[in-house]
Amino acid sequence: MFGCLLGGALGDALGHAAGSSGSAEVRHAFGPDGTGTLSGVAGPVPFSAATQMTLYTLDGLLEALEWANAGVGADETACLWLAYLRWLKTQGVSPDPGAPNPPLRWIDAQPVLHQRRAPGNTSLSGLSGPDMGTKFRPVNPDSKESGTVTRSAPFGLLPYVEPGMVYRLSEDAASLTHGHPSARHSAAVFSALIHDLLSPAASLQQAAEAAVLRAAESGVPELSARMAAAIELARSGPVSPEELTAALGEGRVAEEALARGLYAALATSGAGSPQEHFRAAVALAVHHDGAxxxxxxxxxxxxxxxxxxAALPGDWLAVLEGRDLIEELARQFVAATGA
Known part of the structure; x- marks a missing residue:
């Protein structure tokens, strides 16, 4: 739980810095190959809208769990829609007058979430109408922007839930903003991959192979092709940014972001200790000209x-923006699930 959320925030923050002209200090300290230290950087290093929406995904699930623990049934996807509407307000966007006006929760008072950090246009527009998007009433049906994937790890963190349910919840939540099949199924495959990795006996290679099978069963050709290509390319180890982009795209759309992120984890698996693996993988993931x-x-x-x-580099965590917020929300989620 904590490793997933903090690890994702670190990868997002370093990637956000790598692509930001205003983060020269971070890029210099991180080094051209990602092997540097951030201990000398004056933090905090900010994360982007990807982590903001991940935290709102977690809070939407948390609200559904709180209702369930109180003996009241709640529609999980509706809770997520309300959470994303609350996120929309933090971005300075007023929801449609016909949309619900959900009551504020603890997360909404956190100043770090009221920063506009390159939110995806599809996410903003998908939440700006009066109605909740669904698979059967899609919003933005032509968009497969990567925001569905980058916010979907929390579905995989649900304990005592079958993988099929994790997949369905994630796909339905992706439909709130993105109607394209690849946006929906890429998010769902990613959530199921995270769920597979929760087991203490989990194998990254086996989880990756299961993700490739789910992608093939999704009926989305570009997702299946990118995932298979990620597994194949990882056998070569780290490759140049140019070769990576040629094989897996820039990561700006859902299936490319998922494939590139998985490739980076697999291609660096021989790096040594878990912390060395994490450093090498994130460095490979963020050193390119795409997303x-x-x-x-x-x-x-x-x-x-x-x-x-325990595998996350301490010098990176020390300068991560909003670490206390992430850890507190994770504690609340663990308490609600009883995990």
């Missing part, structure tokens, strides 16, 4: 789940 924050976030979620928070 570095998206791929860094996915890689960080994957290895943070696999290894736990």
């Amino acid at each position: 570095a924050g998206s791929t860094g976030s996915v890689t960080g979620n994957i290895l943070g789940t696999l290894y736990g928070a």
Whole structure:
């Protein structure tokens, strides 16, 4: 739980910094190959909208769990829609007058979440109408922007839930903003991958192979092709940014962000200790000209789940923005699930 959320935030923050002209200090300290230290950087290093929406995903699930623990049934997807509407307000956007006006929760008072950090246009527009998007009443049906994937790790953190339910919840939540099949199924495959990695006996390679099978069963050709290509390319180990982009795309759309994030985790699996693996994988994920924050976030979620928070570099965590917020929300989620 803690490793997944903090790992994803680290990957997102470093990727966000790598692609930001205003973060020269971070890029210099992180180094051209990602092997540097951030201990000398004056923090906090900010994360992007990817982590903001991940935390709101967690809070939407948390609200559904709180209702369930009180003996009241709640629609999980509706709770997530309300959570995302609350996130929309933090971005300075007023929801449609016909949309619900959900009561504020603890997370909404956190100043760090009221920063506009490159939110995806599809997420903003998908939440700006009066109605909740669904698979059967899609909003933004042509968009497969990567935001569905980067916010979907929390579904995989639900304990005592079958993988099929994790997949369905994630796909339904993706439909709130993105109607394209690849946006929905890429998110669901990612959530199921995180769920597979929760077991203490989990194997990254086996979880990756299961993800490839789910992608093939999704009926989305580009998702299946990118996932298969990620597994194949990882056998070569780290490759140049140019070769990576040629094989897996820039990571700006859902299936590319997922494939690139998984590739980075797999290609660096021989790096040594868990912390060395995490450093090498995130470095590989964010050093390219595409959507570095998206791929860094996915890689960080994957290895943070696999290894736990102990594998996260202490010098990176020390300058991470909002660490206390992430840890507190994780504690609330663990308490609600009884895990």
